[in-house]
Amino acid sequence: MHDSSFHQAATRSAEVEADLRLHPDRYRVLTGDRPTGALHLGHYFGTLANRVRLQDLGVQVLLVVADYQVITDRDDPGDLRASVLDLLADQLAAGIDPARTPVFAHSAVPALNQLLLPFLSLVSVAELERNPTVKDEVEATHGRTVSGLMLTYPVHQAADILFCGANLVPVGRDQLPHLEVTRDVARRFGARYSPVFEAPDALLSDTPLLLGLDGHKMSKSRGNTIRLRDDEDTTVRAVRGALTDGRRDITYEPATRPGVATLLELAALCTDRDPADLAVGLDGAAALKALVAEAVNERFRGLRARRRELAADPGYLLGVLADGNAHANALAQATLDQVREAMGTVYR
Incomplete structure (x- = not known):
């Protein structure tokens, strides 16, 4: 991202940060994680603590457990059910209150994923191939086949954000290009059909990058972390x-x-x-x-x-997820109904 674009995003983020302290009810945040392994201290200080802060300020926060995104770059997703419950336990232990912050799973919200089809018609293949995160992931495969889901990853994230009417997304600088895809989708949908979506703003993190114990970037795969669950x-x-x-x-x-x-x-x-x-x-x-x-x-x-x-209580965790899934499904179905009306695909 160009320095001028980053400066503009940073300026807007500072304005939003000041306003949400005064008017938290104006904002809805969508954020979440892929269930690909245990969360560690880098996650806590980089994202989890901020989610709890926003929740406690009175901002409406929704958390997605992005189980569908696990299969973007993995042939073997492992035991997804166990990974999802582990991730949920980490989130709740960190202070997420499911009564105020619904937690839901990608795969449990069909209407959210159905938005991916019209959204893909608004983004070119060239734009997706230029996305920095997609480019990095393609390079990291070292010649292995790249799935279509990986190529469309930024548009899937746009569906995550827009289905619930989120107008604020906590991100780091490296994630701004993803958010720009979401903003493009929201604007282009309105230009082609009618305004349904608000282009969300970025809430930039000011937490410094915490390196791993080996001096490299903190990473689950490198084993250079301290996990939240560690004794x-x-x-x-x-x-x-x-x-x-x-x-x-x-x-x-x-x-x-x-x-x-x-x-x-x-x-x-x-x-x-x-x-x-x-x-x-x-x-x-x-x-x-x-x-x-x-x-x-x-x-x-x-x-x-x-x-x-x-x-030790998986039944409770499954109940939390069921409640969050129900909440997300209601939001997603209402949004999909609006999209169908705007596109003229309501047949009754």
Whole structure:
């Protein structure tokens, strides 16, 4: 995305952030995750904590468990049912209240997915092939066949956002091109038929990128994370194995000491302190790692206890999902009815 476009999006995001604190009832947010593995601290600080914040401000938030998106780039999706319940337990343990924030599954909302057909007619193949995320995924296949679902991934996300009338989507900078597809679909549908959809705004995250324990991007597949479900001993072992450097003094220098800086940033996020302040007086990597492990375990002790209770009651989790699915189906059917009216495809 060009710097000018990003600046425009960032300016608008700041305006929206200020307004939603005063008028949360004006906004509806759609966000969610693919059930592809356990959520970790990067997810918590990058997305989960913000979702809870928005919910508690009084913004209407809807969470999609994007089970259909798992099959965009995987021949074997694994045990999807178990993955969906695990993801739901993570979300609720983090503070999502299903009474205020419905949680639903892609595959359980037929009318949402039916919107994909008219939406695809509004976007060219060339536009999809130019989408940065699609391009990255294609390159990552190293010559393997790319599914049609992967190519249309941004349009499926447009259906996710627009079916429920969401007008605000929390994203990082790298996700802005996806949101622009959604905005294009909303505008083009209105130009071709009649206005049904509002073009949603981006709510840009200001949480810094938290690197993994090996100094690379935090990733489920790299195993360089601390999972929300991990117990305290597992956390201690993971932190002890984190990458630092050969210097004994501890300083916060992200450009030249990324491993040390990542640990300090993690401890800072857990304690709501400044990472540079935390470095003062620490003597050696062992002291740093002990500080980080204690900070993580203290911050997430309550969340982990709640998660254990939730995971032990799959019937409750399935009930939460059933309620969310019913809510999403009602919204999706109403939207699909509007779309049919606008397109002239109501036959009665």
